[in-house]
Amino acid sequence: MNITWRLAWRNLWRHWRRTWLTVGAMVFCNMLLIFLISVQLGSYQMMIDNSLGAFTGHLQLQHEGFDEEQRIRQSMPAVAERARQVQELLGAEAVAARGIAYALASSEERSFGIQVTGVEPEREPRVSTLPGLLREGRYLSGADGEIVVGALLARNLRVAPGDEITILGSGRDGSFAAAIATVVGIVDSGIPDLDRALAQVSLPWFQTVFSMGDHGHSVVVRLPNLEQVPLAVTTLQALRAEHPELVVLDWDQLQPGLRQAIRSDMASAWVMYGVLILLVAFSVLNTQLMSVLERTREFGVMLALGVSPGRLARLVGLETALLAALGLGLGVLLGALLALYLQQAGFTFPGMEEMNARFNLPERIYPPVTLASLLWGPLTVFLGALLAAVYPALRLFGLQPVAAMRAT
Amino acid sequence: MSAIVCQDLCKTFEQGEQRIIGLDRVSLSIEAGELLCLSGPSGSGKTTLLNAMGGLDTPDSGSITLGGRRIDQLSRGALADLRLREIGFVFQAYNLIPVLSARENVEFVMQVQGLAPALRRERAAGVLTEVGLAGLEERRPAEMSGGQQQRVAVARAIASEPQLVLADEPTANLDSQSATQLMDLFQALNRNRNVTFVLATHDPRVMAYARRLVRMEDGRVIDDVAQQPSGRPSVGRPSVGRPSVGSEG
Numbered sequence: 001m002n003i004t005w006r007l008a009w010r011n012l013w014r015h016w017r018r019t020w021l022t023v024g025a026m027v028f029c030n031m032l033l034i035f036l037i038s039v040q041l042g043s044y045q046m047m048i049d050n051s052l053g054a055f056t057g058h059l060q061l062q063h064e065g066f067d068e069e070q071r072i073r074q075s076m077p078a079v080a081e082r083a084r085q086v087q088e089l090l091g092a093e094a095v096a097a098r099g100i101a102y103a104l105a106s107s108e109e110r111s112f113g114i115q116v117t118g119v120e121p122e123r124e125p126r127v128s129t130l131p132g133l134l135r136e137g138r139y140l141s142g143a144d145g146e147i148v149v150g151a152l153l154a155r156n157l158r159v160a161p162g163d164e165i166t167i168l169g170s171g172r173d174g175s176f177a178a179a180i181a182t183v184v185g186i187v188d189s190g191i192p193d194l195d196r197a198l199a200q201v202s203l204p205w206f207q208t209v210f211s212m213g214d215h216g217h218s219v220v221v222r223l224p225n226l227e228q229v230p231l232a233v234t235t236l237q238a239l240r241a242e243h244p245e246l247v248v249l250d251w252d253q254l255q256p257g258l259r260q261a262i263r264s265d266m267a268s269a270w271v272m273y274g275v276l277i278l279l280v281a282f283s284v285l286n287t288q289l290m291s292v293l294e295r296t297r298e299f300g301v302m303l304a305l306g307v308s309p310g311r312l313a314r315l316v317g318l319e320t321a322l323l324a325a326l327g328l329g330l331g332v333l334l335g336a337l338l339a340l341y342l343q344q345a346g347f348t349f350p351g352m353e354e355m356n357a358r359f360n361l362p363e364r365i366y367p368p369v370t371l372a373s374l375l376w377g378p379l380t381v382f383l384g385a386l387l388a389a390v391y392p393a394l395r396l397f398g399l400q401p402v403a404a405m406r407a408t
Numbered sequence: 409m410s411a412i413v414c415q416d417l418c419k420t421f422e423q424g425e426q427r428i429i430g431l432d433r434v435s436l437s438i439e440a441g442e443l444l445c446l447s448g449p450s451g452s453g454k455t456t457l458l459n460a461m462g463g464l465d466t467p468d469s470g471s472i473t474l475g476g477r478r479i480d481q482l483s484r485g486a487l488a489d490l491r492l493r494e495i496g497f498v499f500q501a502y503n504l505i506p507v508l509s510a511r512e513n514v515e516f517v518m519q520v521q522g523l524a525p526a527l528r529r530e531r532a533a534g535v536l537t538e539v540g541l542a543g544l545e546e547r548r549p550a551e552m553s554g555g556q557q558q559r560v561a562v563a564r565a566i567a568s569e570p571q572l573v574l575a576d577e578p579t580a581n582l583d584s585q586s587a588t589q590l591m592d593l594f595q596a597l598n599r600n601r602n603v604t605f606v607l608a609t610h611d612p613r614v615m616a617y618a619r620r621l622v623r624m625e626d627g628r629v630i631d632d633v634a635q636q637p638s639g640r641p642s643v644g645r646p647s648v649g650r651p652s653v654g655s656e657g
Contacts (some may be wrong), residue, residue, distance in 0.1 A: 003512050003519050010507035301503040304464055305564075306492025307520050308485065401464045405499070 008318040011291070022287045023327045026381055029280045030331025031338060033273060033377025038339045038367035039347055040269055044262050046365060048226060048251070053129045054189055056254045057094075057220035058229050061086060061236060064247045066217055067254065072101050072172050072210065076246060079216025080120065080203065085239070086219050090232050094222035096123035099206045099215070103169030103177065105149075105199060107157040114153060114199040116167060118206025118216065127222040130187050130198070137161035137185035144205040147181035150198030151188040159183050167199075171211030179209045226251075273377060277384045285388040288320055292392040299396060300404025313393035320389035324382045332378050339369045411440040411572055411604040412461055417470035419456055419627075430456035431467060432627035438606060438620075440571065443598045443637070445618035446608045453627035454608040455576055461606065462495050462574045463487040475571060492521055496565030496603075498575035502557040504549040510536060510560045511545040514567045521568055535563040539593055555586030559593065566597060573597075575607045579614055591617045595637070 012019050052058055060067075061082065066074035076082060083097040099118035104111055121140040125131040131139045131148075138161075140146050147165060149157070159165060163183050171177040181201060189195055207213065223232055229250050236248040252259050292299070299312055346364030353363040367373070414437075419430040431453050438444055446454035459465040460472060463479050472480045479490060491497070504513050514532040523531070536545050539559040549557050558578060565573050575594070579587035595617050598605050607614055615621055616638045623631035 003508070003516050006512065007505065007508060007516070014507065298503075298505065301499065302505075303488070304462070304491065304497055304499075305517055305520075306488050306490070306495075307517075308488050311520065402459055405503070 004315060004318065008315055008322055011295075011315075011319050012323055015291075018287055018290070019323065022283055022323060023330065025280050025283045026324065026327025026385065027331040027334060029276055029381055030327060030378040031335040032276065033381065034332070034335030034339055034374055035342070035367075036269070036273070037377050038342065038369065038373040039365060040266070041370070041373050042347070042365040042367035044265075045226075045368060046362075047262070048258065050129075051255060051258050052251050053222065054191060055128055055130065055194065056251060057127045058223045058226065059221045059233060059236070059248060059250045060254060061219040061221075061239065061246055061248055062217060064245055067247075067249055070100070070102070072170065072217075075099070075172060075212065075215035075217050076219075076243070078214050079219065080214070082216075082239075083120075083123075083219045086221060086236065089235055089238070090221065090223075092221060092223060092232070094126035096120050096127045096220050097203060097216045098218045098220060099203055099210065099212055100217045101169055101177070101206070101210045103167045105153070105157060106166045106168070107159045107163065110157050112153060112156050113197065114149075114167075115197045116169070116206065116210075117198075117200045118203040118210075118212075119200050120203050124200070127220045130189055130200070133187050133189050134185045135188040137183070139185055140200060140202050141184075142202050142204075144202065144208070145179070145181055146184045146201065146205075148185040148187055148198075148200045149183055150195035151186055152192060152195040153198060154183070154186045156196070161185060165199075167209065169210065171209075172213075172215060173211045175211050177210045179205075273380070277377075277381050280381055281384040281388040284320065284323065284385040285391060287323070288316060288389050288392040289395075291319070292316060292395060296399070296404050296407035299399055300401050300407065303399060303401040304405060309397045309399065312396045316393045316396065317386070317389055320385055324385035327385070328378050328382045331381070332374055335378070336369065336374055339367060339373065342367050343369050411442070411475065412436075412438045412606075413471075413473040414457070414461065415471045415473075417457070417460060417467045417472065419453075419460065419465070419467045429453075429627040431460065431470075434470070434624075434627070434629055436622065436629060436632070438604060440604055441598070441602045442620055443595065443605045443618055444607070444620040444622060445615045446606065446622050446624060447610055447615055448624035448630075449610060451626075452624040454624050456627070457624070458574050458576050458606065458608045461572075462497060463490050492517070493568060494570050494572065496568065496570040496573040498558070498561050498565050498573065498578045500577035500580045502549070502554070502561045502581070504557055504560055504564075506549050509546045509548050510541060510552070510556075510563070513549070513560055514564045517564055518567055531567055532563075535567045536560070538566075538597075539563045540589075553586070554581055555583075555589060558582060558586070558590055562590070562593060562597070566601065566603065569601075570603065572604045572606065575605065577609055577611070578607060579609065579611050584613070587611065587613055 063074040063076050079097040083095050087095040097120055101116045103114055103116050105114040121142045135151055140148055157165065161183050165181050165183060167179045167181060169177040187198060203216065221232065223229060233248050233250050240246055302312060343366055346366045348364040415435050417431045417434040421428045421430055434457060446457060448454050460467050467480055471478055482490065508516060511532050514535060515528045518528040518531060536542060539562050541556060541559055544556065579590055582590060591614055594605055597603055609615065618635065619637055620634050622629055
């Protein structure tokens with residue numbers, strides 16, 4: 001080993017208690033960051049799954065402009081056939097066709113505006129968690145005249161399973177669309193906006209009521225994970241050669257607020273992480289500053305022997321890098337063990353199980369162990385520690401050999 | 409040929425409101441291969457002169473020429489390089505790096521100089537043997553006596569083969585026997601390597617080894633005499649190859 005490396009390494013252990021305390025602070029901080037970031041990423045994953053799984057799916061095939069304008073005429077023909085084509089192209093199971101219209105729903109006592117969604121009852125549970133969130137009754141069987149409504153809508157209309165609702169709206173051809181549907185189930189998604197307007201009927205009956213022919217408005221795809229989305233989007237772009245009026249929208253385009261919410265949460269979390277990292281950086285600064293100050297005489301001798309201040313600064317930098325590397329290595333090792341354990345055993349806190357059960361989510365978070373969750377935090381701590389060494393190292397440039405050698 | 413020439417050196421220090429004269433128009437010419445002692449009481453200016461000659465401190469006025477080159481106007485970096493390659497230093501308090509072994513202490517400066525590892529090792533082993541520390545290369549300073557530590561410091565000073573070695577009170581912390589052994593070593597190195605030695609001391613035992621004695625007082629040279637070294641005139645190469653593991657220091 002090079003003498004400078006040996007010197008740096010041995011200098012670290014001149015005050016082994018101080019060194020271990022600093023390394024310990026870094027290890028603790030790194031473990032905490034790995035834990036927090038893993039749980040954070042896990043909860044984002046859950047948030048995305050929850051959000052997208054409820055209704056949107058990971059991506060949708062739609063008529064261009066439908067997402068923004070939501071006009072009934074912006075439909076695609078042979079929507080069920082298109083859904084099978086998408087299923088085949090992606091080799092994915094969770095693909096379903098939908099039709100969407102806006103109408104007035106009236107019960108005996110009240111009327112409210114609703115979004116009527118025509119769904120394929122046997123396929124919808126694969127792309128949406130809503131069929132699994134029934135509070136009362138059952139899901140659609142596929143028969144004409146059945147409707148499932150959101151909990152708030154049911155409350156507003158004062159209906160229960162078995163009651164009838166009159167639906168009034170406009171058909172795709174501009175004709176008057178009217179039907180009477182029997183409530184078979186009430187869904188409680190826990191998302192008020194959704195529960196206030198949700199009304200699902202079977203797609204064939206929807207197409208009949210709204211004069212859609214074989215048209216529908218979207219093909220919804222749910223993939224095993226987010227990482228598969230870009231490839232799926234690229235694959236589906238091939239459909240546009242045949243049907244240029246169609247667009248493929250991924251989850252970010254379908255729910256732009258979701259990524260924003262995650263970014264905003266991430267930013268606030270990093271403020272907290274920043275404070276933690278700052279504290280560790282100050283601990284390193286303190287250690288290295290003390291180390292430099294108590295070796296002033298030794299540095300003076302080195303300067304007198306002709307060692308440049310820059311080389312001395314690099315020596316202090318190297319000592320800090322070794323210190324930080326020790327904290328990084330041990331922190332990542334212990335943090336990875338903790339994260340792997342949590343990935344297997346899951347993580348929960350009081351009240352979480354009840355809350356998740358309400359949203360049809362797993363009772364525990366299983367934080368994913370990724371390179372990002374393992375290294376983001378610890379590498380930032382490492383860089384923070386290196387930055388903390390800048391001030392002690394810079395002090396060396398101000399040392400005069402004679403004065404420094406007289407230091408006590 | 410002169411190894412070092414000082415011309416009209418002046419240096420003052422501020423101490424609170426007091427101005428202290430460190431050097432007062434000091435002129436001195438030291439020939440290559442000399443063993444010269446700067447003597448005088450504390451505060452006479454010998455350390456200040458030594459620091460100025462070694463490029464550790466710059467004079468307020470006057471000039472210093474080392475090997476034909478003016479060094480009093482060199483930049484900080486150039487002075488550091490000069491000290492690294494052309495001047496060896498021996499300090500009163502040994503000033504070894506405590507976490508490095510004797511060999512590593514000697515090698516460290518050579519590494520800074522950019523010497524190849526094999527050459528460093530070979531040269532370090534050679535000089536440590538020359539100063540009588542064969543067998544003690546892997547000991548750390550704390551495991552050595554004062555005399556042995558000072559020998560490591562001497563080995564470090566001469567390892568890079570400087571033309572000039574400056575020693576400030578090199579025997580101040582040594583017992584009589586170790587001091588004598590150290591001076592024997594200086595004398596041998598001076599003779600065998602033709603290295604110029606300038607020693608600042610007020611130790612009469614050290615002065616006895618000098619071939620030239622410069623007395624200073626109040627920052628001025630008050631006496632400059634050549635003398636027949638009387639320390640250990642019969643000493644040729646007293647410590648060469650001789651392990652010194654005894655109880656000195």
